[in-house]
Amino acid sequence: MTQTAIKNDTAIPLLDLKAQYATIRDEIRPVIDEVCDAQWFIGGPEVTKCEEEVAAYSDCRHGIGVTSGTDAILCGMMALGIGPGDEVILPSFTFFATGGCVSRLGAKPVFVDNDPETYNITGKSIESAITERTKLIVPVHLFGQCADMQSILEVADRRSIPVMEDAAQSVGSIHKGQKACAMGRLGTLSFFPSKNLGAFGDGGMILTNDDALAERCRLLRNHGGHPKYYHKIVGGNFRLDALQAAVIRIKLRHLDGWSAQRAANAARYNELFAGSVVKTPTIADGNTSIYNQYVIRVPRRDALRDHLTAAKIATEIYYPVPLHMQECFADLGCKRGDLPHCEKAADEVLALPIYPELTKDQQERIAAAILSFLNAGG
Ligand SMILES: Cc1ncc(COP(=O)(O)O)c(C=O)c1O
Incomplete structure (x- = not known):
């Protein structure tokens, strides 16, 4: 990892539509x-x-x-x-x-x-x-x-x-x-x-x-x-x-190139997180992902997110509340515990920037910020 990557503290957005x-x-x-x-x-x-x-x-x-x-x-x-x-x-x-x-x-x-x-x-x-x-x-x-x-x-x-x-x-x-x-x-x-x-x-x-x-x-x-x-x-x-x-x-002409770039960024994240506690996305056999999102699972997700926000790295939680627990669906009578996999996912997932224009240096900075926080037991 380069020194410039570590020192650079310009904000990294979740998505950079202006660059596109x-x-x-x-x-x-x-x-x-x-x-x-x-x-x-x-x-x-x-x-x-x-x-x-x-x-x-x-x-x-x-x-x-x-x-x-x-x-x-x-x-x-x-x-x-x-x-x-x-x-x-x-x-x-x-x-x-x-x-x-x-x-x-x-x-x-x-x-x-x-x-x-x-x-x-x-x-x-x-x-x-x-x-x-x-x-x-x-x-x-x-x-x-x-x-x-x-x-x-x-x-x-x-x-x-x-x-x-x-x-x-x-x-x-x-x-x-x-x-x-x-x-x-x-x-x-x-x-x-x-x-x-x-x-x-x-x-x-x-x-x-x-x-x-x-x-x-x-x-x-x-x-x-x-x-x-x-x-x-x-x-x-x-x-x-x-x-x-x-x-x-017009955008359709570029779509496959952009999706391939997102997949290349995903592969780079996978390498950067290899051997760590970060759970990277699983793509099922026979599937090709277009990586609209790159969603990791981590312990202490909310504290990590705060740490990344302080480091000017944008993230998002897709989705913090599963639909069966939404207030507007209360009359269906669902409760916490009914759908354990999605409830656990809602507590642990974190989407990282994965847009096609994201640079190698930016990805290294994001991964370093995540790993240093988790390794320090933050
Ligand atoms: C899975 C899924 N379904 C439906 C929608 C709704 O699409 P729109 O925002 O264009 O109405 C979205 C968009 O955010 C979505 O992610």
């Missing part, structure tokens, strides 16, 4: 100008091309651009007819959106525990949660790697229960030769700026190989109307902006 923008500014500015000159802001050719390109990238026949990753989940669930009386199985250790959408449709979220190594749910974890009311299973491909879709689909297919992949954090991630979103009936993406494929605002997409479902999602995202002012079903305004679509199209 500097590398694509010359490509982005003209397409924004084109959208402004065309004054076609909602739908239109940019959105259609974006849908075709992201769908092709994900090995899916259809892409339906929507307002956000949350609305992709909501619209997808609406297309599948989820409503009161239905149960939807999903992980507890995840971002709120997935569970929130189930409740907003009047259905009951049924939270299951995650695999302690990958943080994802598995076929085994969903099996005992299935009842005759189960209408949908939603695995979330957390932190950049797919859930064990093979085992999940085996369980779901036996009972003809559809599976919707929440791939907000895993665009382009591969599981046993198949791309995220191409394995279930539907898949959903988020273009929130911190995602590997992030827009300049909110955005999302539903992906599917099912022609009828795609048509239903297209109707639902535009108030269920077609032709204009003739409403076949009740939908919402879930439309993707042309400006966001234009940005996504």
Whole structure:
């Protein structure tokens, strides 16, 4: 480790979008100008091309651009007819959106525990949660790697229960030769700026190989109307902006390079932490992670985080409270102890900077700060 790496005390952010923008500014500015000159802001050719390109990238026949990753989940669930009386199985250790959408449709979220190594749910974890009311299973491909879709689909297919992949954090991630979103009936993406494929605002997409479902999602995202002012079903305004679509199209060209750089950074962290008490991420056999997050597990996590904050190193806790313990889901009657793996993960996980532009010196500084704290018994 170099002396400059140790002495350097400039702040290290969790994500450096300005650094990324500097590398694509010359490509982005003209397409924004084109959208402004065309004054076609909602739908239109940019959105259609974006849908075709992201769908092709994900090995899916259809892409339906929507307002956000949350609305992709909501619209997808609406297309599948989820409503009161239905149960939807999903992980507890995840971002709120997935569970929130189930409740907003009047259905009951049924939270299951995650695999302690990958943080994802598995076929085994969903099996005992299935009842005759189960209408949908939603695995979330957390932190950049797919859930064990093979085992999940085996369980779901036996009972003809559809599976919707929440791939907000895993665009382009591969599981046993198949791309995220191409394995279930539907898949959903988020273009929130911190995602590997992030827009300049909110955005999302539903992906599917099912022609009828795609048509239903297209109707639902535009108030269920077609032709204009003739409403076949009740939908919402879930439309993707042309400006966001234009940005996504440019960023898509760089996505594999950025994800490879994140994977290289992950490999470097793994080396730096080898032989220490830091538990580095486990990528399951047959999976390729896009490392939307690099999440370690450590003892005394909160004290370590304070130490890193003092050293101007940004970190984040994804997620401090599992969904089954959230106040808004109290009426489901879940309590601490119900899902031990996700409760333990919530107490120990810490996400480190992993963005593509992160330098070797910065990573060495981060690792040194973590290891010196842990070695000192801090
Ligand atoms: C796993 C997961 N699902 C859904 C979402 C919701 O996406 P959005 O923020 O675009 O609504 C996110 C984004 O943070 C996410 O990480």
